[in-house]
Amino acid sequence: MSFELAGAAWVIPLAFALQGVSAALILARLLRGPTGPDRVVAIDALTLLGTAALGLFALHSRQAVMLDAAVVLALVSFISTTAFMLMFRTREAESPPAASIKEERDQ
Template identity: 35%
Template sequence: MIDVVLWISFVIMCIALIVTFIRLVLGPTLPDRVVMLELMALLSVAFIGLYSIKSGHSAFLDVALVLALTAFLAAVGFARYLEKGGLHDDD
């Protein structure tokens, strides 16, 4: 039963990742793209967490934690860049 739930979760995550990537490419402004990159990092952490549950190896959770912290720091860096007067238009 848990295998079916995990496979359904993997499929839903794949669909979410594809939709997020499309929005990343089509995003009209830079802040929209930054938010989509953050969402892709979150989905990657979720993928790693699901894989850790499926494989039974808890070492992958450490990788997910490092990825989550790195994505957070990148989001803070992008926010500071935009706040300091970074690109406003994608022209």
Template identity: 40%
Template sequence: MTPQALVGWAIVGAMHVTAFAMLLALYRLLRGPSVPDRILALDTLSVAAIAQLILLGMHLNTAIYFEAALIIAMLGFVSTVVLSKYVLRRDIVE
């Protein structure tokens, strides 16, 4: 087995593990007992989506997925901050 094939199998395995993590985060998002748990699950889901896109970009050997992961990272951070602020104060704009 060549090193390139071994790295390819490792990337595919990591994609499967990340997909399982996304399913677990989706379960917590839908089933969460409280609103902060659901916000944390949404943040975890966005981080897992970023990891999945980066792994896909590595697997397909293209850079376009890295840019999409960067956009999702920015949107995920902003959405987490806005949702957390809404939960704390029930108001987004001060």
């Protein structure tokens, strides 16, 4: 499989640079995230950026095999995000709401 970006050789380096900036901002959210779900969303966004980076690398190196790795990473990311969502859902069901805790302290 061979292809070229006609007259747009500058697009791939620009996309890599923008992904680097996005990754830095997402890492800041991952480190600052006040709650667990915020951090899970940041991890999910980082894996999405990794998938996009693999796709860009496949375009740059002209290797279609990298697209297979991108698809596998996307599937694993989806499964892990779903698992984290179920984990936080059961934690919310087990713990009482914050308003009822505050009312118990006030009494």
